[in-house]
Amino acid sequence: MRIIYISKTILTLLLTIISTAVFSQSNVFKVTLDAGHGAHDFGAVYNGHVEKNIALAVVLKVGRILEATPKVDVIYTRKTDVFIDLVERANIANRADANIFVSIHCNANRNTAGFGTETYVMGMTKVASNLEAAKKENSVITLEKDYKQKYEGFDPNSPETMIGMTLMQEEYLDNSISLASKVEDAFGALGKKIRGGGVKQAPYMVLHKAYMPRVLIEMGFISNFEEGNILDSEEGQNDVAKSIASAIVSYKNEYYGNGEPETFDTKPSQKIIERPIKDTSNPIKPKIIFNTSEEKKKIKVVENSIPLFKVQLSASIKKLELQPRNFNGLKNISVAYDHRVYKYMYGETSDYDEAKKQLQEAKDKGYNSAFLIAFKNGEKISVQEALK
Numbered sequence: 001m002r003i004i005y006i007s008k009t010i011l012t013l014l015l016t017i018i019s020t021a022v023f024s025q026s027n028v029f030k031v032t033l034d035a036g037h038g039a040h041d042f043g044a045v046y047n048g049h050v051e052k053n054i055a056l057a058v059v060l061k062v063g064r065i066l067e068a069t070p071k072v073d074v075i076y077t078r079k080t081d082v083f084i085d086l087v088e089r090a091n092i093a094n095r096a097d098a099n100i101f102v103s104i105h106c107n108a109n110r111n112t113a114g115f116g117t118e119t120y121v122m123g124m125t126k127v128a129s130n131l132e133a134a135k136k137e138n139s140v141i142t143l144e145k146d147y148k149q150k151y152e153g154f155d156p157n158s159p160e161t162m163i164g165m166t167l168m169q170e171e172y173l174d175n176s177i178s179l180a181s182k183v184e185d186a187f188g189a190l191g192k193k194i195r196g197g198g199v200k201q202a203p204y205m206v207l208h209k210a211y212m213p214r215v216l217i218e219m220g221f222i223s224n225f226e227e228g229n230i231l232d233s234e235e236g237q238n239d240v241a242k243s244i245a246s247a248i249v250s251y252k253n254e255y256y257g258n259g260e261p262e263t264f265d266t267k268p269s270q271k272i273i274e275r276p277i278k279d280t281s282n283p284i285k286p287k288i289i290f291n292t293s294e295e296k297k298k299i300k301v302v303e304n305s306i307p308l309f310k311v312q313l314s315a316s317i318k319k320l321e322l323q324p325r326n327f328n329g330l331k332n333i334s335v336a337y338d339h340r341v342y343k344y345m346y347g348e349t350s351d352y353d354e355a356k357k358q359l360q361e362a363k364d365k366g367y368n369s370a371f372l373i374a375f376k377n378g379e380k381i382s383v384q385e386a387l388k
Contacts (some may be wrong), residue, residue, distance in 0.1 A: 116193030123201025
């Protein structure tokens with residue numbers, strides 16, 4: 001038996017190297033890039049422009065930019081002209097424990113005049129155009145072997161049937177919208193038209209199975225002669241790739257910082273601290289005297305059951321004082337601490353119309369990516385559920 005002696009100094013050095021490697025790995029921001037279609041699935045084809053080729057070319061360009069960015073790891077669903085099942089694309093991201101999933105596509109329409117970009121998040125929309133877009137992309141599953149068994153209960157020609165399946169959309173919806181908004185802002189800075197005036201929701205199967213913030217990007221219409229030529233050009237692809245990459249890096253920096261660890265004096269509670277808003281429109285109600293603690297409890301449940309709307313301004317690892325000077329002059333700011341991220345919110349109201357006004361106020365102050373969120377009984381719920 002051979003015994004190897006290791007000095008205390010060497011052992012300490014080895015442990016330091018291992019610890020540093022583990023810490024460094026935990027700070028890596030993982031991005032899964034998904035080039036739509038592939039192999040016998042060509043996607044849209046117009047005027048010699050092939051969606052699967054353009055999507056792959058842009059994904060590889062986005063990947064090269066991100067790979068040169070510190071603390072970013074890129075995972076590809078495909079790097080060559082191969083066919084990948086929709087559910088497998090999501091599983092690649094899930095196995096990698098990716099922080100975000102970005103699926104890249106080209107749009108097309110029989111009306112060749114249509115142009116512009118669209119960015120989708122997972123959602124059960126009832127907008128006909130959004131459902132039609134989802135139906136077109138979801139139809140890819142019919143090319144997969146045993147798709148009826150694999151996607152039991154889902155009809156690609158009726159995206160609404162996805163609502164009957166297990167959904168994980170709400171947990172990641174806020175972050176998905178934030179990422180999608182950054183993509184649209186970057187496209188807007190490039191001079192591209194943003195169709196529909198904002199982030200869209202649709203039931204895409206490729207997004208449905210990815211358990212993380214995820215978006216699907218339609219870079220433009222290859223059915224449009226001018227836009228198709230741009231998307232199929234080296235310069236056009238480079239511009240789009242830079243825009244998408246910059247949006248991803250912006251999202252990373254806002255939610256995860258620049259890779260350097262930060263320390264905080266105190267760790268606030270993860271519980272949302274609700275601030276009541278004074279309502280002077282109604283007369284003062286008479287004071288209610290409760291006879292028992294049980295009666296008090298019943299009344300409290302009734303009061304808390306009214307949904308409240310807030311405007312989420314931003315989310316960051318940085319802790320800020322809740323002063324107007326830190327929020328472009330906005331007052332009535334609250335904060336929640338969740339998953340090592342501070343979520344800053346503006347306003348609070350049970351009136352949806354008033355909430356929309358507060359959202360517009362936030363955007364007027366420069367918070368272009370702000371969006372509405374809702375709470376009931378102290379728990380976060382979807383805005384759609386609150387409106388019911």
